[in-house]
Amino acid sequence: MAPTALFTTITPRGRCPRPLFLVLTLGLLVAIAACTEKPKTASEPIRFAFQNRIGSALPVIAVEKGFFADQGLDVKPLRFNNGPACAEALYSGSADFGTMGDTTAIISASRSENLTIIASHCTGEHRHRLIVRDGSPYKTLADLSGKRVGIKKGTSTYGGFLAAMAAAGMPAGSITVTDLSPSTLPEALAAGSIEAFAASEPTPSMGELKGGRELMTFGGLGNRYPIMLLAQNEFLTNREADTLAFMEALKTAEGFVRAHPEETAAIMARATGLPPEVMQSAMERHTYALTMDAPILSSLSETAAFLKAHGKVQKVPDFSTASTDRYLR
Template identity: 30%
Template sequence: MPSIKQLGAALLALALAGTAAAAEIHIGYQKSSLNLIVLKSRGLLEKKLAAQGNTVKWTEFAAGPQLLEALNVGSIDFGMTGDTPPIFAQAGGTQLVYVGYEPPKPQASAILVPADSPIKKLADLKGKKIALQKGSSAHWLLVRALDQNGLKWDDIQPVFLAPADARAAYESKAVDAWAIWDPYYAAAERALKPRVLTTGEGLSANYTFYLASRQFAAQQGKQLQQVFDALSDNDDFLDKQPRETAQILSKAIGLDVPTFETVVSRRPSFRVSWLTPQVAADQQRIADRFAELKLIPKTITVKDIVLPPQ
């Protein structure tokens, strides 16, 4: 498997002439962007960029779909999402490319119901209101859960809400269930004591993907290489210092340390790698199913926007 530094070198090979000038890299992240949040908190990228006169601007988003919409309009250059947002973005015409991924983390997302809910199994979701972020990894988890339990998408009442609003609806029992990912899932476990109908285990790999605008990947290969060099350095800290990682995340996001210890424990690794043919094929299956359900406007070919090893 090529290393992250090799990935950076491949991106550098794409750079156009004259891109060595100083630049500000705009990076989007969300509360589930653990690698990026720790990178930001430790200041590693700023140090690497400063040597070439480059700077970084960080912007937080509620979820992946909002982040990729910002990438679409040029507000950010680079970011991290789960598996489903780039599929919706590609189908919508966003000019983006996959530039890396982290290993699967199926335990890091779940479908929750209140402890006293009459819903006991996934088949009981028929006719129920389920809160979720449209176009998020939770969207795919819910589709898979329905498919595996003999239900159609039209058998439920999806209520599309950003995570904070979805939690409020769940707590007030305005919805019957909630499909959600970490750290919101872990925070709800600690505070609300829900019953977990299912995690992504056996349903969704729940990959983390790193994405860039096509223009940025083509024109700013040197700056993108610096991002991946910093991520490579950060990986060692994340894998070897889980307690310190949880403390950094707690301070940055505002949830308690035990919540983030749970979040970190549900991730086998933070190592960023090239997309393999298998990972691209997994993404294609998600895209094909969303197209079949007419939840995206057209069929897409995922490999068309996967940056290949150089």
Template identity: 30%
Template sequence: MNSSRRHFLNTVNALGTGALLGLAPAIHAQTRPVLKAGDQKGGLRALLEAADGLKGLAYDIQWTEFPAAAPLAEALNAGAVDSGPIGDAPAIFALAAGTRIKLIGVNRSDPYGTAVLVRPDSPLKTAADLKGRRIGTNRGSIGHFVTLKALASAGLRPEDADIRFLPPADAKLALTNGSVDAWATWEPYTAMAETSGHARVLVSGRGLWSGLSYLAATESALASKRAVLGDFLQRVARAQAWSYQHVPEFSATLARIIGIPPEAARLQFERRKTQWQPIDAEVVAVQQQTADFYLKSGLLKQRLEVAGTFERLAVG
């Protein structure tokens, strides 16, 4: 375990333990706090349940699953959820739209599975072949971001392709029936499409996307449930470390919990190599680069200074 990751795990461990000691009297004095946790398919709930990471909670968790980051961001904006996992690009869209959230935890994954997919028999071979083609993806998603990056890598502009905004289930169907030529998506959808034989990767996210994703929390939740959020982040980091020490068990449990084939669950899990890490200057700089790319692409109206969107939870 490298020193920065060890420091991060020690920090969140101290945060969770110390902060919740201060929370204990309040818990005995009144009803237990409730964390309204948003999630995405194959996300934090599956990880925590597989790692048996929800034992001894001093609060209750009310889970809501979303098919993609965009509706999760809308729920955060409405206060329907307190916290949830969100990719770097969707976070920028949400923040630029005025959603009052902070990024309180960060992880980095191998970006291969955030990719542009085509049917196995598609004549498309490279990113340059996307010119004039119909591409289905979620607006503001990391799939959308990788679409734009893939086009740019081939010297193409966003308007050189016909980008159609569809949620994952609709985009998958559209690719299957030929309504779109390509589908830009993320894990576990990429692994599911590959292992089922319905699609192949045309352009992977390697070299195009940072692989950064976040745990976001509303400003109101940070004000009223800071200790709870700190404990939750601690548990997620511990569960992630456990998962890569128990790959066969975790993959099988993940497949059962989220209802996908075991081979797809293992493929997407093993190649992601997700690690939670500290919020540092490099993370902030890379996030700024993503925001600046969206500005250059015309998807933001003004520059977003990302430094103020991060919240480093203090050690209790």
């Protein structure tokens, strides 16, 4: 039967009676709405951008041990090897949550009002290190004047490096910074294309395994180098229950890291490619805890002021609105 026959045979004049016409129209509208309606927000996976680095033990453990799934969450891990890549995923809307060092978090918060800092999950005053080739003549940071140093710009390592130069009384530009991905730094040092590199773990330890030695850390400069967790504001507004469950999974991971250091080291060794015995030593440079307390905010504020003074950000974020501890209470 032709499609129009369903309607033309109902009445002699080939038209539906008004009540039936309304019923059919309403049914058609409902069908269209059912086909075009987006899936419920709560059913969408949570996109989590984090780093396969030692400082990100809580995210790695939460994924590997299934702690997100235990909370009934469908989390899609997005693994990167540096904070700026995580920040870009958040900024572009490709991620709902993202982890990054303090400098990257400050830059992100200063550029976008759509992101909120909700926690620090790791700190480590000495987790950023400057590595040179073993046997090189360099003994101090000043010895690297006029030399090439590999660093991923925009990272908390870069912020620590700038602070170390300022503390040493070295003018900006006295060391040539080569912007390189952390994964390429040990090879670049071994090949002689740079004289030193600065990075957070596991890159310094990998550099030592390939013939490097530590020149210095970026500790003692008043910065705890917290690794921050940021989220899209729209996600926080629309999926508060999932956010609380997400944080609960990270709290479970925090307890696991504290209770099972050897198993944690083994899991992190597989995630980073670092030997387990080296991993345990590197992890000792970190303190793993979910927090958003006054010392963290103070550290962020001081770093933000330093970055603004050196022209790395145009404004200092208002942390009273750009951060919150409500998801940790």
